[in-house]
Amino acid sequence: MDFHRLLFNISEALTTEDLVALKFLSLEYIPLRKQENIQDSEALFLALEERGMMEKDDLSFLKELLFRINRIDVLTDKLHSSREEMERELQIPGRAKVSPFRCRYLLFQLSENITTDELKSWKFLLKKELPKCKMDNEIVQTMIDVLIEMEKKGLLAEENLKTLKTICEKIDKSLLKKIEEYELVQSGTVEMYVVEGHGGQRVSEGIGGDSLWVSQTARDSPGTQEEIQQVQTDMYKMNSQPRGICLILNNHDFSKARSEVPKLQQMKDRNGTNADAGTAALTKVFTKLHFEIKEHRDLTAADIRHITHMYRNKDHRAHDCFVCCILSHGDKGIVFGTDGQEIPIQELTTSFTGTNCPSLAGKPKVFFIQACQGDTFQRGIHIETDSTETDYSVEADARFQLECIPNEADFLLGMATMKDFVSYRSTTQGTWYIQSLCEHLEKSCPRFRGEDILSILTAVNQEVSRKNDRLNQGKQMPQPSFTLRKKLIFPIN
Structure with a gap:
């Protein structure tokens, strides 16, 4: 052409x-x-x-x-x-023209991670330094525009990142850490090594997306390359396109359960669940993480088993991971189909062990379960629970966390709540757990070094545990359990 x-x-x-x-x-x-x-x-x-x-x-x-x-x-x-x-x-030395070691690319990466609310905060904090007429009109609409105006006024340069660091510390300290790591590279204190696959405990969005930071002195020490290769083996491979399938099983309509199972006549429809699934939070974030989304709605217990077996029998050899998100009513160790029939969570997870699904052997299998795991029921108008009972009794069942996840390696089970307790769902905004999970995945995965999934789930635990149902002072504490053997990071690039 x-x-x-x-x-x-x-x-x-x-x-x-x-x-x-x-x-x-x-x-x-x-x-x-x-x-x-x-x-x-x-x-x-x-x-x-x-x-x-x-x-x-x-x-x-x-x-x-x-x-x-x-x-x-x-x-x-x-x-x-x-x-x-x-x-x-771009791993070939000298081949990159937009080098990650230059301030320009660092600033572009920062701009990619700024939310709309954070952009407003940047404008507010710079209102004394930058012309008000520009900050208020259509000239400055994006973070890149803000950075350009800072450069014009001498507030930002290759050797002048003081103002940038001060504002990042106030708005998002993860951005500050990104700048400090860049400064270490520029000063020669540390150097970036690019290795095939995921290497090291600090993965960045560098030249190939998979980079390892090592000290300058360590670079020349004996055994460094062997150490790099060893660290590389401590992370799951995650570079296939797509990364894998993200299966979403989303139950909303429980009218069949109410009509067919007398004891479940109080089971409500799960209003607000489509804010978690469908075209909303889960689909959005896992699409960004390069997963192929497969959503199925309003499934009976038989439907859930059929779909689980269908994906268990698929060939996953071209994929690096499998994710399954289940949103339904539940009780200790089980989730409900829309017909009110029970399915043990362990039955679903065990379907994807290396024996039952050989093409996923050695690869991470991640399950996020949004469902109650007890019968303490929270009454309210705007906040509902994904529970099945109407009384306030709590059954003791210490076996739950040990039985739901297979003994085999490479599984992660993210539960919305601990055993015996309910989980909360806003009828308009979705569930506390899934919304927090998606927010932290979207925020933490694109960061310069990338956050591993267990660090992300720890942050989710912290955020959800702080929430409070004001009507009855209800609380919720998610609980992950896992048999992962390596760090699991979902790189954006």
Whole structure:
């Protein structure tokens, strides 16, 4: 295809948001003053061509830009490359033009992790330093715009990150840690080693997404490479596309249970559950984590067993992980189908052991169960429980946590609540547990070093335990149990 026709076709596939990101990453090559008149991606490409950054026989910088802004679809469709090819390519020393060691790429990564509310906080904290007329009007709409205005006013530069660090400390300390790690690299105190697969206890969104930080002195010490390889084996492989299947079993309508099982006549429909599943929280976050979403709704016990067996028998060899989210009413050690029939949680998890599902052997199997595990019932109008009983009795059943998860390795079971207790669900906003889980996954997985799943679940425990049903002072404490053998991290890139 004609070179300029190719650039035009690529520019047609990019959004205004993509153009903002591309211009920001190209500031080393096209100064801000020159960028002011660039209104579309084609004009940016032509400007880069004039500066020798794009040529008919060398599209490496264009490929890198598309990779950096995560437009893998355009990279694949228009330039016949792939994420895996770029990860390999950019591991070659000196090949990256937008280097993760430069402040420009660090700032872009920071901007990617800023929420709308955090952006408002940034504007507020900078109101004395930056012109009010710009901060209040349409000129400053994104975090990239804020960063550019800071650069203009001398508040931000390669060797001047003081203001940036001060604000990050107030808004999100994880961003501060990202900057401090960058400064360590720049000072030569530590150096980034890129290794195949996931290496090290600190994984970043660096050149290939899988990077290991080691000390400068350790780099030259005997045995360092062996140590790197050893650390690499301490993390589950997580780079397949997609990562795996995220199976969502979402029960809302329990009218059949009420009509067919006399003792369950008080079982309510699970209003608010679709804020957890469907097109909402779970689907959104696991799509970002590169999982293939498979949702099934309003399932009887027989339906749940059938679907579980169907996915157990699938070939998962091309995937690195399996996730199953079950949202239903429950009791100790069981979940209910919409017909009121019980299914032991252990029966569902055991379906995916290495013996029953060989293609997932050695790979992490993650289950999130949103259901009560006891019969303490919380009465209320806006807050309901995923429980089945109407009295306040509590049965002692210490066997639950030992029986629900298989003895085999590589399982994680995230329970919304501890044994004997109810879990809470807002009829409009969804369940406390799933909403908190999704929020922390979305916030922590894209961070510079990435958070492992157990750290994320610890943060979820903390947040949910602080919540309070004001009507009856009800509380909830989630409880994970696991037989994981390695760290489990869901990288975004």
